[in-house]
Amino acid sequence: MATLIKDARILDGERLISADILIEAGRIKGIGQHLNRDFGPADQVICADGHFVSPGLVDVHVHLREPGQTAKETIATGTLAAAHGGFTTVGAMPNVVPVPDTPERVAAMVARNQKAAVVHVAQYASITKDRTGSELVDFAGVKRAGAFAVSNDGSGVQTAGTMYQAMCGAAKAGLPLAAHVEDDSLYQGGVMNAGPVADRLGLPGINNVSEAAQVARDVMLAEASGVHYHVCHVSTAESLRVIRNAKQAGINVTCEVSPHHLLLTDTDITMDNPMLKMNPPLRSPKDRAALVAGLLDGTIDFIATDHAPHTDAEKAGSMRTAAFGITGIETAFATMYTAFVKPRLLSLARLIELMSTRPAELFGLPDAGRIAVGAAADLTIIDLTHDYTIDAASMYSKGHNSPFIGWQVTGDVLMTLVDGQVVYGKDRQK
Template identity: 55%
Template sequence: MKLIKNAKLYYDKKLVDRDVLIENGKFKEIATEIDFDGAEVIDAQHNLVAPGLVDVHVHFREPGQVHKETIKTGSAAAAHGGFTTVGAMPNVVPVPDDVEKFEHQMELNKQSKIHTLQYAPITLEETSDQLSPLEDLAAAGAFAFSNDGHGINNAKTMFDAMQRIAQLNSHLAAHVEDQNLFNKGVINAGATAINLGLPAIERVAETSQLARDLLLAKESGVHYHVCHISTADSVNLIRIVKDAGINVTCEVTPHHLLLSDQDIVNDNANYKMNPPLRCESDREALIAGVLDGTIDMIATDHAPHAVDEKNKGLLKSAFGITGIETSFPLIHKLFVKSGMMSLERLLDIMSSRPAEIFGLDAGKIQLDRSADFTIIDLFEEYHFEKEDFLSKGINTPFVGSDWNCFGKIEKTFVNGEEVYSE
């Protein structure tokens, strides 16, 4: 039994001063003053006590790519970032595209320090036009379906998948990318690509496929969730279809909110990700989309790589950056410390809202629910150094004194048990 004293608690969508009693891994009592003999007392010291954060888009790399990350190191990094529930993408080796491989993946996920939910692939190998056994994978425990890392270029394949996933009352999370328009690019089409002499990725590689999919989603009725949107046109398209009542949601990454291609001043592959960093007007449109609710949530697209996979320059290095440990403090500074957004709203879009959209038992402090929460010091200013990371991946530009943060994760708990402590 644990007793959290002196908490600034995010409870029922408000910040209140409360004590919290935890018994058998669940929230037992929430009150202004609680005294309970024999309980382990944890003094929150008037720091924020928030629901465990929820990230619906991570890559833990196991099996097949454990030199980049493992379930143990990825989940430890998530706990360090204040996350207690994540959705793991299926682009591992082998892709879990049948029941046997999927059940093996679920067994591996039991190593996780947190709640790691598993996506199943939409198509075999994530790259074919043949649908995976969607119904069987849902029965085996897939909480949603995605081909993340690959766009589905065949419209009939996507429409068929949407119809079947809608019948399952599940969720389709789409990586929107027309491979024919991607054209082997490495950064956004624009002045930076021209100045560095690098092949460019056009915005329409994202937006043309998104426009197609939004119409297919309308016809199928599926819950269509758009991964890591990156352009102003994507925001506008999603805003329009939401106003029309289509069942569409979307996410944005911290790096697309914080950076643009103007920040790429030399051949540094820590700025290489897919979708790429767009121009400053796109970044501003993404911020506006978060503020007006068009963008539903922030998801990290945590993509760790080994050092030798990111030291080959923008042309030859792997796409992706690590992000789950830096997400909350960077976004807290961007939105809350600047006055653009309330702390309550930020906690909603990083915990309650993604849980509600994907139907997860997460993201909320409530009596008799699992005691998944994090304690955060909102006021200490600090920055990340490479030795601070628990992830195997240190491939991120958000390191060093140029990126001061506010919102240090002090402790994280899952089912009432401590899984991270500063």
């Protein structure tokens, strides 16, 4: 069956141009004008009404919680939330129960994803068994089973020897290693950024060096091992300085930043508020300024949400006891577009590069992040003019633990297609 998307606006370099898109057998067959004349009538026509059609967004850092934590999220709800946010490919972190730390468990996760997901799910394996300790996974085996990368996200690898051997194994298998950088001996049970705000609120702090020290250690190990070393959710000026220097030295290091670290700081925490508790924490205004500068100068490679849903009960009470993490996949595009494209800090083309093209390129997802003849028809139709208020009732994720509820934003996802099939439409009933 052929589907024609009419009256679309797509990016041609930095320009938006008018074009129709013809889809057949899940792939893009034609782009341009007068496609009916060139290819014949389509079986289905979707009118984009002059709205922006983007390559499907790509988020390589999400927590789908299934199996083992399905009160928080499931593959079905998490990937529908992704589609609602305009994402057509997500990378599922391995902190589920059981951890995908063997080829058999990875293969089972891949099969589970394929059965339940409405978008493409790239599956992480863990770095170590059960994401703890020093026993490494079978890197070649988990790759054969379908893992696209390895990570212990949620836990830092604590010893240099373990990390070095892991990097050597991942490099040999051709797997990127995505690191949650956190030195437990420096972390010391904090719940928010260390500094004047934490002191005023009487809450234990997490200092910058607990992150930056592991980044500094790891870039040297990455240079020695030759691995593609990726820093998850970078949050401090010091970490970014190390990454910038490592890139200048030719080390194969990349990094991501989460929207909340670009938009919020610890000064936004005016009271003991668990909705603002995440790991890494919201940092100082100085750190946020460094992250924005790193995004603008290209030191930061792309944006990833760290979508981390929790139940209402887990995010209630005090920051001392509530779970770390916030949702983000349904709000990422609109908050980034509103904060960076509308005031012309970034172009629309650059934002799409950061949220689609670059993560796909760097993590070896060749069918994602592009609109081209022959490419997968993973597409998102977005109204770039619609202003609205983010509200929990419109969310598809089980988790409503978002600090962005109530924000006024611009940029509304109208429709998301995966392999040419509509998986989210604003006019469909939730």
